[in-house]
Amino acid sequence: MNTNWLDLNTGAHVLLGGSNIGVITHEGRAIMVDAGLDRSVSKKALRQVEALGARLEALIITHGHADHFGGAGWLAERGIPVYAPALEGVFATHPLLEPLFLYGGAAPIRELQGKFTLAQDSVSHVEAMVSGALTLAGLTLNLIPLPGHAPAQLGVGYGDVLYCGDVVFPEETLARHPILFCADLDAWLETLAGLPALPHTHFVPGHGETVQEIAPLAEANAARLQEIRDQVWKALAEPHESEAVLRAVAAHFDITFAAPQFYLLALTTIHAALTSLQRAGAAAVEMVENRMLWRRI
Ligand SMILES: [Zn+2]
Structure with missing residues (x-):
């Protein structure tokens, strides 16, 4: 057995890797939670399912990021039905959407076409799922x-285990990539505040080790988001375009972006923080001489 293969309890497993893959088995039947970066990873996960003497009957994608669904196309070609929240599943049926989004809707630059942001295989049909049983x-x-x-994003709860996608990042990621990728900063803070009250005792994040006590990690992630928001606010001591805000926040965290894709991922988070400040009535955007300037209110 693979040393990255963890048996959590009562049929819940995880294959730890660049992106973690969950497997739940019951009476010879199995489902998978997330499919990893590419077909080689999902192949490996499928072999683990077979080694348990189980038959894979469904794949659930927690959210539409290529490092979580890149292997889904390969599984779908083998007849495995794929489930995802509707708004996340469209990225699996149309992987181009992810780099398209990151590049503001335009045909993406080459640097966004690596498999971390552009999945190599698409899924022809994704079954939409909603919260609840x-x-x-x-x-x-x-x-x-x-x-x-x-x-x-949806987490998958099974007994006392919660496969929770990228709701928290491990401390190593917080250190290595201080500006966490974020679509909606307010929603994420609210989600993190509610995590410790969930009845689960094993949390399986999309990256890093599984944890039994989620509160410290939830607090660390929330503190980082708050720090980003505070730094964005600080940068608006004078009106700035969002790119200038990103430079100020990157300087605060001592970040030097090595490639355009990392810059664009961080810029999305800055946009999320600016939206959060606008919602709170703390910042406003206006056009000045063809510059889209953010300023404090
Ligand atoms: Zn993600």
Whole structure:
């Protein structure tokens, strides 16, 4: 057995990797939670399912980021039905959407076409799922809304285990990539505030180790988001375009972006923080001499 393969309890497993993959088995039937970066990873996960003597009957995608669904196309070609929240699943049926989004809707630059942001395989059909109870392959799951990092992310609860996608990042990621990728900063803070009250005792994040006590990690992620928001506010001591705000926040965290894709991922988070300040009535945007300037109110 693979040393990255963890048996959590009562049929819940995780294959730890660049992106973690969950596997739940019950009476010879199995479902997978997220499919990893590419077909080689999902192949490996499928072999683990078979080694348990189980038959994979469904794949659930927690959110529409290529490092979580890149392997989904390969599984779908093998007849595995794919489930995802509707707004996240469209990225699996149309992987071009992710780099398109990151590039403001225009045909993406080459640097956004690596497999981390552009999945190599698409899924022809994704079954939409919503929060609440879902029975799949004889398993009763509880789907929990975890929006913020992605707009409609859902966690998959099974007994005391919660496969929670990218709702929290491990400390190493917080250190290595201080500006966490964020779609909706307010939604993410609200999600993080509610995490410790969930009845689960094993949390399986999309990256890093599984944790039993989620509160410290939820607090660390929330503190980082708050720090980003505070730094964006600080940068608006004078009116700035969002790119100038990003430069100020990057300087605060001592970040030097090595490539355009990292810059664009961080710029999305700055946009999310600016939206949050606008919602709070703390900042406004206006056009001045063809510059889209953000200023404090
Ligand atoms: Zn993600």
